[in-house]
Structures are given as structure tokens and as C-alpha cells.
Amino acid sequence: MxxxxxxxxxxxxxxxxxxxxxxxxxxxxxxxxxxxxxxxxxxxxxxxxxxxxVRPIGPRYLMLHKPADCVSSHVDDGHRSVLTFIDQPRREELVIVGRLDADTTGLLLLTSDGQWSHRITSPNSRCPKRYRVTLTDPLAPEQLAALKNGVMLHGESEPVAAEVEQIGSHTLWLTIAEGKYHQVKRMCAAVGNKVVGLHRHSIGRLALDPQLAPGEWRALTEEEIALF
Missing domain, CATH: 3.10.290.10 (RNA-binding S4 domain)
Known part of the structure; x- marks a missing residue:
């Protein structure tokens, strides 16, 4: 070089x-x-x-506990960018692996390794993502069954299903692999309910570190990097 x-x-x-x-x-x-x-x-x-x-900065692999009211984007559109939480040099070079809505919290990955990011986000990888979902209304049995069996979303050509586990009257674990636009919110709306809280717990076999408070981040271990 x-x-x-x-x-x-x-x-x-x-x-x-x-x-x-x-x-x-x-x-x-x-x-x-x-x-x-x-x-x-x-x-x-x-x-x-x-x-x-001095040595070049090598590949970086980070997990962030994304808080609410910030965007998974390099550009601030009225909300704080998640990159502002990363106190590292040249943070603007980091790729945000997938996106979370401004009001969605939880696990967000960032990296300088484009190929690693692609392995997670490519539709062909069907990498499962698990969310804790809080609903406006109690989840009815028929709504639970519909989420498991598949619902038709506007603009899609076939029904979309999810792995669902009810954990409370208004809360559930929901795991999806497709990663379509606003998929969890649209699925719940399709069965007649509304999401009021959404938190991503895991991507693949990698779960959010429970020691990280909202806005905190850490580097991934070699074992965690190798999961993808």
C-alpha cells in the first residue's frame, strides 16, 4: 500500500x-x-x-443496542443517526446491517465488511430475526393462528408467515426471515391489531448483549463474527 x-x-x-x-x-x-x-x-x-x-483500522464488527428516536441511516432526517453513538474514528465508513425504524429498539449490527453484511441481509440467506412485539389490543387466538399460517400483505404475491410465541395478552415473540418493509407492523395490522412496541432481540444465533444499555455498543467477538 x-x-x-x-x-x-x-x-x-x-x-x-x-x-x-x-x-x-x-x-x-x-x-x-x-x-x-x-x-x-x-x-x-x-x-x-x-x-x-500507527496501523490501519482493520475490519470492524459492532453490535449496538439501538434506542428509540434514532434512525438507521448515515443522514439525519430530523432524528439522531445511530452512528452518533459509535465513538470510533471514521465511523461514517461503517455499514449499517439492515435497518430498524426510528421507534424500534434492540439489536443493530454495524461493520466495515461489506461481504459479511451481505451474508446477513441478502434475501437468499433467509437469516431469521426475532422481535418482541407489544400490541395495542390483546392477541386473539384467531390472530395468533393467522400470523403462524401466513397473512397476505399489500403488494406481495404470496402469504407471509412467521414463528410466533405468545408471552402475554399483548406481547409475543415473532421471528421472520424475509425482512420485507415494515413487515412485523404490517403483519399485525393485517390480522387486525397494531404494534405499539417493537424490539429486535436477535439476528440468526446472535442475541443482543443484555449488558448493553440503550445507546451502548461493543465489538463482536471472533466467535460472534463467525456466526455469519
Whole structure:
């Protein structure tokens, strides 16, 4: 990798600022001052700025406990972006893996690895997502049966079903694999009820860390990354 590009990938420096540091002699490679922006950096090289080692930011895999009233988007459309909770450099480069509505809470994944993200979000993967759903009205037996057997959503060509487990008069666990637009809310509306609270508990075999309060995040472990 070119040295100027290496410096930019390891810091928040722009390409022009990286070149200024090089020309000033502030950058060393294995102890030798390097001023050539095109110098090729290998994995074994130790690059320093003013004597402090710098290394490129590697692939990042994060989980966030998304609170309500924020959007799963890089652009703020009147709500706070979920990226503002991530206190890391170059957070704007992170991909938000799937989306949650502004009023939906729970597990949200972010990564710099596009292929990993695609394995989760691709319709072909049919990655299950489990939600805790709170309804306006008590869930009637026929509504529960309809959700399990499949309901027809507007604009769809075939019924959509879900794994459903009732946990209270107004609450249930609902697991879907398709990930259609507003699917959980539309399914509940289709059986004559309304969602007033929606919380994503898990994606695939990865569940939200119960130690994370709303707005908190942590890096995934290697074992968690390997789940997808």
C-alpha cells in the first residue's frame, strides 16, 4: 500500500495532510524517515508519526443496542443517526446491517465488511430475526393462528408467515426471515391489531448483549463474527 494511503487508512488525516507530514519528515518506516508518498508499505513495516506507531483500522464488527428516536441511516432526517453513538474514528465508513425504524429498539449490527453484511441481509440467506412485539389490543387466538399460517400483505404475491410465541395478552415473540418493509407492523395490522412496541432481540444465533444499555455498543467477538 502507498504510504500516504496507509497514513489515511490508519488515521483521520486527509491525503493532503498526510503528504505534508511526509514532506516535513514526521513519518518513519522501521526507524527511517520516509518522505515519498508512493513508498510501498508492507505488513511487516512499522510506520510511526512523531515516533508513535500507527496501523490501519482493520475490519470492524459492532453490535449496538439501538434506542428509540434514532434512525438507521448515515443522514439525519430530523432524528439522531445511530452512528452518533459509535465513538470510533471514521465511523461514517461503517455499514449499517439492515435497518430498524426510528421507534424500534434492540439489536443493530454495524461493520466495515461489506461481504459479511451481505451474508446477513441478502434475501437468499433467509437469516431469521426475532422481535418482541407489544400490541395495542390483546392477541386473539384467531390472530395468533393467522400470523403462524401466513397473512397476505399489500403488494406481495404470496402469504407471509412467521414463528410466533405468545408471552402475554399483548406481547409475543415473532421471528421472520424475509425482512420485507415494515413487515412485523404490517403483519399485525393485517390480522387486525397494531404494534405499539417493537424490539429486535436477535439476528440468526446472535442475541443482543443484555449488558448493553440503550445507546451502548461493543465489538463482536471472533466467535460472534463467525456466526455469519
Amino acid at each position: 502507498r504510504l500516504d494511503k496507509y497514513l489515511c487508512s490508519a488515521t483521520e488525516l486527509s491525503r493532503s495532510l498526510a503528504k505534508k507530514l511526509l514532506h516535513r519528515g514526521d513519518v518513519t518506516c522501521d526507524g527511517e524517515v520516509i518522505k515519498d508518498p508512493g513508498f510501498k508499505v508492507a505488513d511487516h513495516h512499522l510506520v510511526c508519526i512523531d515516533g508513535e506507531p
